[in-house]
Amino acid sequence: MTSPPPENVVTRWLDPRRWFHRVVPPMAGNEPASIDSPAAPPPETFWWRNVAAAGTLVVAGLVLAGRLTWLQVVEREEFGKRAVRQSVVEEETVPRPGDIHDRAGRLLATSVQTSSLYIVPSRIRERWTVAGQLADALELNRDSLYERIASHRHFLWVKRRLSDEELKRVQALELPAEIWGLRAEYQRVYPLGSLAAHVLGLRDVDGIGHGGVEQQFQEHLRGTPGKRRLVRDSRGRVIELDSTLEARARDGRPIQLTLDAVVQQIVEIQLDAVMSAWQPEGCSAIALDPATGQVLAMASRPAYDPNNPAAAPLGGWKNRAISAIHEPGSTIKPLIVAHALHQDAIRRDESFNCEYGQYRMGRRVLHDHHAYGRLSLVDVLVKSSNIGMAKIGERMTNAGLYEATVAFGFGRPTGIELPGELPGILRPLDKWNGYSTGSIPMGHELAMTPLQLIVGHAALANHGVWQQPRLVLPTGSSAEDRSVQQRVVSSEIADWIVQEPMTEVVRRGTGTRAKLSDRVVFGKTGTAQALTPEGSYRSDRYVSSFLGGSPPENPRLLVLVVVDQAAEGSEQFGGKVAAPAVAAILKQSLDYLDGGSAGVLTDRPEKSSRR
Amino acid sequence: MTTTLDWERNAFLSCACLLAGLGLLMVHSASMTSWPSEYERVYVTRHAVYLGLGILGATAAARISPNRWRSLAPWLYVLTWLLLLAVLVPGIGTKVNGAQRWLRWGQFSFQPSELAKLALPLYLAMLSIPRDETIGRATRSPWLVLPIAFLAPLILVEPDLGTTLFVCAGGALTLWVVGWPLRHFLTFSAVLFPAVAAMLVLKPYQRERLMDFARMWSDWSEAPYQLKQSLVTLGAGGVFGVGLGKGSQKLSFLPESNTDFVVAVIGEELGLVGTLGLLGLWGALYIAGLRLLAKLPFGSFRYVAGFVLLTQLVGQAFVNVAVVTGMVPTKGIPHPLVSYGGSNLVVNLLSLGVFWSLARPTDNTTWNSSGFVPSAVVEPARSA
Numbered sequence: 004m005t006s007p008p009p010e011n012v013v014t015r016w017l018d019p020r021r022w023f024h025r026v027v028p029p030m031a032g033n034e035p036a037s038i039d040s041p042a043a044p045p046p047e048t049f050w051w052r053n054v055a056a057a058g059t060l061v062v063a064g065l066v067l068a069g070r071l072t073w074l075q076v077v078e079r080e081e082f083g084k085r086a087v088r089q090s091v092v093e094e095e096t097v098p099r100p101g102d103i104h105d106r107a108g109r110l111l112a113t114s115v116q117t118s119s120l121y122i123v124p125s126r127i128r129e130r131w132t133v134a135g136q137l138a139d140a141l142e143l144n145r146d147s148l149y150e151r152i153a154s155h156r157h158f159l160w161v162k163r164r165l166s167d168e169e170l171k172r173v174q175a176l177e178l179p180a181e182i183w184g185l186r187a188e189y190q191r192v193y194p195l196g197s198l199a200a201h202v203l204g205l206r207d208v209d210g211i212g213h214g215g216v217e218q219q220f221q222e223h224l225r226g227t228p229g230k231r232r233l234v235r236d237s238r239g240r241v242i243e244l245d246s247t248l249e250a251r252a253r254d255g256r257p258i259q260l261t262l263d264a265v266v267q268q269i270v271e272i273q274l275d276a277v278m279s280a281w282q283p284e285g286c287s288a289i290a291l292d293p294a295t296g297q298v299l300a301m302a303s304r305p306a307y308d309p310n311n312p313a314a315a316p317l318g319g320w321k322n323r324a325i326s327a328i329h330e331p332g333s334t335i336k337p338l339i340v341a342h343a344l345h346q347d348a349i350r351r352d353e354s355f356n357c358e359y360g361q362y363r364m365g366r367r368v369l370h371d372h373h374a375y376g377r378l379s380l381v382d383v384l385v386k387s388s389n390i391g392m393a394k395i396g397e398r399m400t401n402a403g404l405y406e407a408t409v410a411f412g413f414g415r416p417t418g419i420e421l422p423g424e425l426p427g428i429l430r431p432l433d434k435w436n437g438y439s440t441g442s443i444p445m446g447h448e449l450a451m452t453p454l455q456l457i458v459g460h461a462a463l464a465n466h467g468v469w470q471q472p473r474l475v476l477p478t479g480s481s482a483e484d485r486s487v488q489q490r491v492v493s494s495e496i497a498d499w500i501v502q503e504p505m506t507e508v509v510r511r512g513t514g515t516r517a518k519l520s521d522r523v524v525f526g527k528t529g530t531a532q533a534l535t536p537e538g539s540y541r542s543d544r545y546v547s548s549f550l551g552g553s554p555p556e557n558p559r560l561l562v563l564v565v566v567d568q569a570a571e572g573s574e575q576f577g578g579k580v581a582a583p584a585v586a587a588i589l590k591q592s593l594d595y596l597d598g599g600s601a602g603v604l605t606d607r608p609e610k611s612s613r614r
Numbered sequence: 615m616t617t618t619l620d621w622e623r624n625a626f627l628s629c630a631c632l633l634a635g636l637g638l639l640m641v642h643s644a645s646m647t648s649w650p651s652e653y654e655r656v657y658v659t660r661h662a663v664y665l666g667l668g669i670l671g672a673t674a675a676a677r678i679s680p681n682r683w684r685s686l687a688p689w690l691y692v693l694t695w696l697l698l699l700a701v702l703v704p705g706i707g708t709k710v711n712g713a714q715r716w717l718r719w720g721q722f723s724f725q726p727s728e729l730a731k732l733a734l735p736l737y738l739a740m741l742s743i744p745r746d747e748t749i750g751r752a753t754r755s756p757w758l759v760l761p762i763a764f765l766a767p768l769i770l771v772e773p774d775l776g777t778t779l780f781v782c783a784g785g786a787l788t789l790w791v792v793g794w795p796l797r798h799f800l801t802f803s804a805v806l807f808p809a810v811a812a813m814l815v816l817k818p819y820q821r822e823r824l825m826d827f828a829r830m831w832s833d834w835s836e837a838p839y840q841l842k843q844s845l846v847t848l849g850a851g852g853v854f855g856v857g858l859g860k861g862s863q864k865l866s867f868l869p870e871s872n873t874d875f876v877v878a879v880i881g882e883e884l885g886l887v888g889t890l891g892l893l894g895l896w897g898a899l900y901i902a903g904l905r906l907l908a909k910l911p912f913g914s915f916r917y918v919a920g921f922v923l924l925t926q927l928v929g930q931a932f933v934n935v936a937v938v939t940g941m942v943p944t945k946g947i948p949h950p951l952v953s954y955g956g957s958n959l960v961v962n963l964l965s966l967g968v969f970w971s972l973a974r975p976t977d978n979t980t981w982n983s984s985g986f987v988p989s990a991v992v993e994p995a996r997s998a
Contacts, residue, residue: 071935
């Protein structure tokens with residue numbers, strides 16, 4: 004063999020031959036006899052094969068060590084996150100939404116706890132059988148339920164907010180406990196049905212408010228969802244509850260509205276009567292207390308039942324009181340006259356030549372419904388003379404008319420606590436022309452929501468001070484209780500307009516149908532041609548309105564009814580269509596408010612409980 | 615009498631014991647489930663019983679002389695072959711998940727294909743190397759491929775592709791070490807590769823598995839569920855691990871956490887320290903084993919069989935780690951000595967015992983509690 008290497012520990016270890024063959028002299032009896040034979044190669048010829056095999060193994064071991072280091076050091080971050088992500092779930096716990104009350108504390112919207120049924124598809128062995136049983140119990144489609152079970156793993160809502168009968172039927176199935184469960188959820192309930200539906204809005208399955216107060220006070224009403232961390236295994240079973248990171252859900256707070264459910268009911272009954280009598284496309288009504296700007300009732304037709312929103316009729320979602328705009332027509336006239344007096348453009352004792360029904364302004368000829376000669380200022384309003392108003396307009400000039408419309412809040416939202424309020428249309432002064440001088444005083448060339456119109460009139464009824472309408476009852480302490488106020492005309496002018504011309508309108512003018520036997524009513528009629536969606540006039544349809552209040556000396560209630568595009572009857576004058584409804588509302592509401600239960604308005608509660 | 619063999623022997627035995635002990639510990643930890651059950655106790659008890667059986671078997675195997683092993687080799691081979699045949703007979707073999715691999719007696723089951731890992735190398739080495747000769751005079755007939763060809767199809771049809779490949783690799787390694795001509799290797803590769811390729815094309819489930827594996831390299835989140843969980847489990851451990859018993863992946867996310875993927879659990883609980891330590895133990899065992907072999911006449915039956923059994927054992931450990939780290943697509947290869955597993959653990963311990971017997975300093979020494987003791991022939995004094 005080869006000469007033995009030097010007896011050095013290091014070289015001994017490094018010599019590969021020592022790994023596979025002992026270099027020390029062979030043991031007795033094991034001398035390789037084969038070396039003598041030329042046919043047999045010496046076994047050392049095959050050393051390299053052992054070196055190759057063992058070397059491959061060693062290299063493989065080093066590669067694996069590298070791979071492990073890569074996975075456990077370099078990629079540790081990502082894998083670690085993944086391990087947490089697949090086992091830790093953050094679950095939201097639902098807060099109970101706050102109740103909504105009317106001004107007397109009557110419940111308008113509340114939440115009840117219901118059970119929602121979920122299943123864990125991955126634990127279901129006989130999907131088709133389970134799907135069939137559940138579908139029968141809950142009246143669902145068997146095939147689509149099966150599809151849903153097949154396409155989910157850990158969690159599937161079968162049906163949310165079960166009724167009591169459904170719950171009983173499901174429990175009677177006696178399904179294996181690990182495949183199903185019930186989770187408590189809150190269902191919004193509106194105990195008074197469709198009453199004030201447009202004001203209240205809706206709260207959906209997930210606790211989100213849509214429309215109305217429910218949307219406007221979402222944060223306040225909804226509360227704060229809680230959170231908890233669950234550690235679960237691959238089959239979705241909860242192993243551990245991480246209580247250190249648990250945040251309790253905070254329930255929503257209640258809210259008290261200025262609405263009075265009784266007045267609201269009175270108003271809605273009248274609107275329904277108008278709907279069936281005249282078959283209009285829609286109508287709306289608002290009742291408010293002019294002294295405080297608090298809205299006692301607001302209703303719109305067509306309406307829907309918030310307990311069954313799926314059955315809502317076409318257009319039923321729209322709250323016409325704040326989102327339908329139309330030209331006010333004659334109803335605006337008292338406001339123009341009041342501001343003309345305020346601007347000293349006219350005097351109370353003046354009279355106007357009404358030209359016997361025909362008056363040319365530039366290239367335009369104005370007409371009155373009846374021919375009048377000279378009319379006093381009061382009679383211009385009582386007879387609702389367009390020519391008389393046009394002459395007042397000429398006195399005020401466009402700038403004065405513009406000032407008047409702005410002063411009464413037209414062209415901008417009133418700021419009521421509801422989503423979706425429209426600002427109406429008030430064109431900038433530089434777009435006005437000679438036509439405007441005649442059109443604006445009779446309520447054309449500008450458009451507004453019913454709410455804007457009644458809030459403008461409330462300024463007169465409130466002795467000349469315009470104030471922001473409100474829907475949430477003031478608590479008596481916070482800064483937000485002070486509403487925006489603005490004096491528009493002197494109380495002397497305002498009171499005169501209400502007590503003289505507007506009272507005369509009902510006594511002997513266009514609004515006689517609003518007369519009440521036991522109460523003095525003031526008011527103003529209005530009729531304007533309806534607008535097409537393109538903005539031009541429709542000759543066959545009218546928007547009729549009547550605004551009335553009582554008593555004239557110190558108005559406690561102001562009511563506006565607007566009827567949109569009445570389809571029946573030849574003359575849709577506001578006096579004919581809307582005035583009787585307003586009269587009925589005023590009578591019943593004031594009787595109720597004067598009666599025992601109605602101390603609510605006279606001695607206003609500092610704080611009406613609940614909070 | 616203290617010889618220079620002492621440290622290698624001690625190191626070899628220490629590594630084997632450490633690996634088996636780590637296995638017992640990790641099987642206990644990895645058998646925990648997310649829901650209270652008695653599985654952890656059931657598994658660890660069975661594992662301990664198998665471990666005991668295996669140690670008894672290894673001790674007995676170590677006491678048998680190398681020459682006796684040489685003469686037993688054909689009988690062992692025939693026994694294995696018959697058992698493999700028996701597995702395939704309906705009513706005798708037990709079918710689990712569509713694969714017929716087990717023989718079962720009551721509580722205990724046995725997988726004959728594991729025995730093939732021991733029988734085949736011994737038989738091939740015995741066939742090629744004449745008694746009292748070395749590979750210098752070895753038979754290099756192409757017919758040496760027949761023992762492999764008789765055995766492999768029986769495992770393949772169970773079906774168990776992973777074990778088939780592993781047994782074939784063991785046979786090929788034996789032929790390689792005895793100096794089988796390279797041209798034979800080339801010839802049989804030329805025959806086998808098309809056959810394997812054809813099988814992959816014909817068996818959609820194997821092909822799908824390969825495709826999944828290939829996809830994983832571009833985006834690991836595309837990996838098959840089990841492999842993905844294995845990588846996540848390893849990675850979550852980091853350098854020092856989350857602590858023994860504290861791993862969460864084994865509770866439910868990682869399938870086969872106490873058998874084929876027990877190394878992933880080691881990775882999560884003991885970290886890189888644990889996994890590299892495991893590789894280190896195997897490395898140390900291999901080096902100690904090679905040092906023991908180096909004292910034997912090069913190319914003798916004892917040398918060749920010992921080398922193949924040792925390399926095969928360490929190789930299985932590495933293949934398992936490669937599977938767990940997503941480098942090799944095969945499945946069904948447990949980690950020797952560490953994974954829970956009845957017959958695999960027993961056969962692996964048995965082959966350690968056989969190695970211990972083959973690695974005796976001379977043919978005529980026997981083993982007792984104080985070491986190798988020459989029974990008939992005294993080793994000639996080296997100083998002379």
